[in-house]
Amino acid sequence: MHKNGVRHWVVPCTLLASALVRWCIGLGSYSGQGTPPMFGDYEAQRHWMELTNHLPLRQWYRYDLQYWGLDYPPLTAYHSWLCGKIGSFVDPSWFALDTSRGIESPGSTLFMRSTVLLSDYAIYLPAAWLFTRVWHSGRSRRTQNAALLTLLFQPALLLIDFGHFQYNSVMLGFTLLAATSFTSGRDLLGAFFFTLSLGFKQMALYYAPAVGSYLLGKCLYLGLRDGAQLFVRLAIVTAGTFFLLFLPFLPPLAPISAILDPITRIFPFNRGIFEDKVANFWCATNVVLKWRFWASQSTLMRLSTLLTFLGFLGAAVAPIRAWLRLRNQDRARTTRTEVVPSVMQTVLLLALLNSSMSFFLFSFQVHEKTILLPLLPMTLLLSTAPHDSSTFKLGALANNVGMFSMWPLLRKDGLAAQYIALTLLWNRLIGHNPCISLRQATFLDVFTWVVYLGCALLHLLEFAYRPPARYPDLFPVLNVLVSTPVFLFTWLWSIKSIIEAGWTAGGLSVGGSESKEKKAGPGVVFPSESLNSGGFSSALAPLEGVRRREGRLRAQSLGKGVFG
Amino acid sequence: MAVNSEKKDDSPKPSRSQWLRKALLDVTASEYDILALSTAFKLLLFPTYRSTDFEVHRNWLAITHSLPISKWYYDTTSEWTLDYPPFFAYFEKALSVPASFIDPQIVDLNNLNYSAWSVVAYQRTTVILTELVLAAVLMKFVRGAPDPNIQRLVSASLFLHPGFLIVDHIHFQYNGFLFGILLLSILQARQGNLLASGFFFAVLLNFKHIYMYLAPAYFVYLLRAYCMSPQGSILPSRFLALANVVTLVFIASLGPFLLMGQIPQLLSRLFPFTRGLNHAYWAPNAWALLTAADRVLLQYAKRFGASFSVDASGVSSSSRGLVGDTTFAVLPNVRPMHTFLITIIFQSVFLVKLWRTPTHRSFLTALTLCGYTSFMFGWHVHEKAVLLVLVPLSLLAAENYAYFRTFMIASTAGVVSLFPLLFTPAEHIIEVLYSLLWAIVVFGPLQQRLYEFPRSLPAVIVGSLETMYLWGFLLLEIIVTLCPVITKAIGQGPEKWEFLPLMLTSLYCALGLIWAYARLSFLYLTST
Structure with missing residues (x-):
């Protein structure tokens, strides 16, 4: 389409198409549809709209906890309140207290689906758009739009939010806004957005080590005076935002004990290490090791905390180290740029990936849906990478296996057709093609083939046979065994890449660093400033050439094919 | 496999996937893209409303x-x-x-x-x-x-x-x-x-x-x-x-x-010959306009006293809104034989032209007009039959700007006239968004390629009227969407006014389709 003089229509068309796809997914069934008495996540969200609209605020975290008691932070509660308010205006029976439990009328379902779409378009969509415009500011409009498509049609997120029914895109959208703010140098704004993300879903804590380390590193980079100033400001903004979010539960408006209700609801410490079959370290090793017989609950908890901590060590250290290396180098040059160096953008994304993946793999009480958190930075990295890079290949693999790991859940929700459709749609859209000749194949390619083969075999087996009575969970367990290695591999890759990127940070100087530039190739982002400086143009030329050749989205080749 | 490592040529070797594509009917990558993306989208439509x-x-x-x-x-x-x-x-x-x-x-x-x-x-x-x-x-x-x-x-x-x-x-x-x-x-x-x-x-x-x-x-x-x-x-x-x-x-x-x-x-x-002139929902053709004219005349007769005879069965027919057989209250009734004759007469005009110029392009236009005439004047035409017009007409879309305009008007009106087939709100959103997307992607590039500057004052006037008509669909869509809300708000029974959005859609689309019919006939008969 770009060639046909209708380029200004690309973004509106993308928005229209993504809204259409989101809406169509919503026509399918949702979590817990028609399964009284408890139903599922859909009913949980609807129930929160009901209770926030009818109960005084103090009761929100106390009311009938056995029936989907509110266990997300206040921003979710406020969001529920707003949705419930609008919904009650249209039809009060949708959110009547107690009597509306389990309501599944077409009108109410339609309304609930539209709230997800509107929330998504209010937060995630602008965040994705800004990301493509800020991070890829030196690239062509075509590359930017390609990245936008990659982000908007990310299959796992779409299926969970619009099929299964949740509002993850709001939390992820805030995190994305935070990351974009950081990289454009607006640290306070970023801290504000990240606090909102935490205030919407506590799950965003999985990103916290990376964000904390990045900001601390920035403070150190700025030196004693400026750094301390930034540190204090960040502390004020973060604490202030949290204070505002929890204001109704704090002393002037409520007794001091009131704050305990949301806190205890948000952080439940008294559950097992894992519940369902999740493709993480514990579940996978449990097949052989049977953790519950070996160790007590508290030992396991400690072990898992230790492993998680070790897991995200890279994310916690690398950004600080990279900033420090930058400082040393800048000191040598006695200049300090206001622009955030491009390598720090990559380091930030890798750190986000590393820390959220460690939480997913090693921490306790993880849901299969939590894979969405590591998938966000992975997809962001992918959207910046050329097609033949390992970042791109691994990103596509991780996304597809992320889908696959949620298959048991999606099957239960009745979303099989949507599962196939979105996998097909997204892979075709980004132009993922694992079929390359054996001669050129790298280890990653072979690994990808083996994994895809495993996925396909498992799907076929499940389609053809019922699981034996002795092992009713056979297929979910096999699913875990196929998926976990991929996530472990991604985690290891994130550690390796973050170390490499850290080295690059030290060696980064204008001119004469071409080899290192290329080495950090996966996902290194070049801001427009460096594009314009002469020293980089030679280093850039081959990379850009690759992008032009390979990094083209399918949809655009389609556009070109049809309209060109 | 096809690549021989011993070979020393500098030209890019066909990779295996390309070779496979050659085998699979010579399908290009962009065609696979369209197929894959549209199939994925159609899979998502599995749970939608079914008639x-x-x-x-x-x-x-x-x-x-x-x-x-x-x-x-x-x-x-x-x-x-x-x-x-x-x-x-x-x-x-x-x-x-x-x-x-x-x-x-x-x-x-x-x-x-x-x-x-x-x-x-x-x-x-x-x-x-x-x-x-x-x-x-x-x-x-x-x-x-x-x-x-x-x-x-x-x-x-x-x-x-x-x-x-x-x-x-x-x-x-x-x-x-x-x-x-x-x-x-x-x-x-x-x-x-x-x-x-x-x-x-x-x-x-x-x-x-x-x-x-x-x-x-x-x-x-x-x-x-x-x-x-x-x-x-x-x-x-x-x-x-x-x-x-x-x-x-x-x-x-x-x-x-x-x-x-x-x-x-x-x-x-x-061939069950026991059905009425119009289908339950009026297909947007000449009879829809005629029926509407009858209704207007009837209201006129009721208000200001009849200066012409009113058929009692026609009055009751009108009160039943859009359901069932249509009997005219004021205008003379239409019998199957009338529709048959009118269709044959109009078709024969085009067929004579086709007989004289039996080229492929002439055949394609005559084919379209043949289907179009039947759709316009046929007995008990179904709104879905508009596809018989739109599909062959699409093949003519790129002939020149005049044909493209005809195609654009007919397609827009024809597609919108299909909207009432899906009356559930969720599916209504899908059809509207999808059609809008299709219109942007198809009309945009075609318009870009085929545009011709209007060369006379009448052409300018007609062109701007047509453009106004096309924008009018936005207004129509807003009215149709808001109609149930308004009738609910003013407390009228929604059933009583249910026919209004349907009738508006049918009439507005009929206008465009008849105009496009006239355009195409003119283009065909004056072509050399």
């Missing part, structure tokens, strides 16, 4: 699978009796075989209104798969077209047509497959294989008899261009060949029923 046509086709699967062929056209277990020609029955028979393996309940004759996931997924999948016929033919259209780029766009627009999405993938029918056969016949005609063209059209007629709307154009064209020499003398051998081919097709289709002496029963199923 009774879904049960109709399920029942036909059951009839053809569980009854002997002698009972197919007699069975009345379900009210949805088999009323398509035999080829379609054979087609259903073929589809019923895998269905019985997947879920035997699908083909159980007494299992009425079966709507399990298995039958939905199976039947929807058959629509997607049989539509590949359309995809393959449209692809062949691109190869060997005078301007492949523009033909690619036209082909893509047809494959992704909102009409097919609404009628086939949501409402449920097999139009994609059937139009695939029609386009195959047209493609054969373009390549000069007129005998094959006639063969495929005869086959198509035996799949669904609604394509008879197009038969006059085929008849005249094949007779003139195939059975006669350019000088006008008859070529007997060709005539006999064509006659034999068509007869053989009909024997293959009707033969078994002929032997069993069931032809009268079959015909009574295919």
